[in-house]
Amino acid sequence: MHSLQTANEFTVPFESHKLYADTLPGSGRPHLFCIHGGGARSREVFADLRQILHGQGIGSTALDCIGHGQTGGVFAESSLHRRDQQSLSVIEHSGTRPTALIGISMGAYNAVRLSEILDVRMLILVVPGIYTPQAYKVPFGPEFSAIIRQPRSWLASDAWDILGRFKGRLLVIAGERDEVIPLEIPERILAAATQAQDRQLWVVPDAGHNGLLPLVLQNPEWLAAITAGLASSG
Structure with a gap:
């Protein structure tokens, strides 16, 4: 795990597992909760963003879901539903209620669902995966894959x-050459958020599905916009 300065690491019991997570404290109320994607992802993917935000006084919390990072375990023993429950367990244990959510790929769907439960004021969806409810409680594996395919x-x-019920700020970040998520999905996300206070779609030129966040952080205007949005979420 990439070392985050001043991060408070902790573990949370979840059924037969131990979830690994950490919090970077902020100087005010704005607080970002981070949900990584599937595959080989872990909370590591947010490290650079979180360190930058910490320098601006914005706190954050992130976890490694079951089957990922320090938490480990078998990915097929989890599901979209259980990822929601894991996130809520970590939030409750941390004692800090987020004012904003960021989700990457599969984690974007978790962020959408949690946005209603947690009543956050900003939602950042990066190369967002969107799923049918039929797949929600199905364990990851062949049956899940068959449904989403x-x-x-x-x-x-x-x-x-x-x-459509979300009333905060919505930011969707897509890759121009994303081979996994067609641009139609980010566009539909934006169109669906009819009550959002603000909604934006950024398409990163020549970017694919992976490694997109570092490209965003290299753009001073985009980084400033993210920071300003999160600061106002408190």
Whole structure:
């Protein structure tokens, strides 16, 4: 794990697992909760962003979901639903209620669902995956893959209605050459958020599905916009 200066690391019991997480304290109320994607992802993906935000007085918390990072375990023993529950367990244990959520890929869907439960004021979705409710409680594995690989299964997602009720700031970040998430999905996310206070879609030129966040951080205007949005979420 990339070492974050002044991070408070902790573990949270979750069924037969021990979730690893950490909090970077902020100087005020704004606080970002980070949810990584699937595959080989872990909370490491947010390290640079979180360190920058910490320097601006904005706190953050992130976890390694089951099957990832320090938490480890078997990915197939988790699900979208259990990732939501893991996130809520870490938030409750941390004692800090987030004012904003960021989710990458699969984690973006978790962020959308949690945005309603936690009533956050900013939602940042990076290369966002969107899923049909049929897949929500199905353990990751062949059955889950079969459901989500049905052509355009995401059209039936409950995310659209949730986004339609979201009243905070929405930022969607997509890769121009994302081979996993077609641009139609980020565009539909933006269109669905009809009550959002503010909604933006950034398409990163020549970027694919992976390694997109570092490219965003290299753009001073984008980084300033993220920081300003998060600062106002408190």
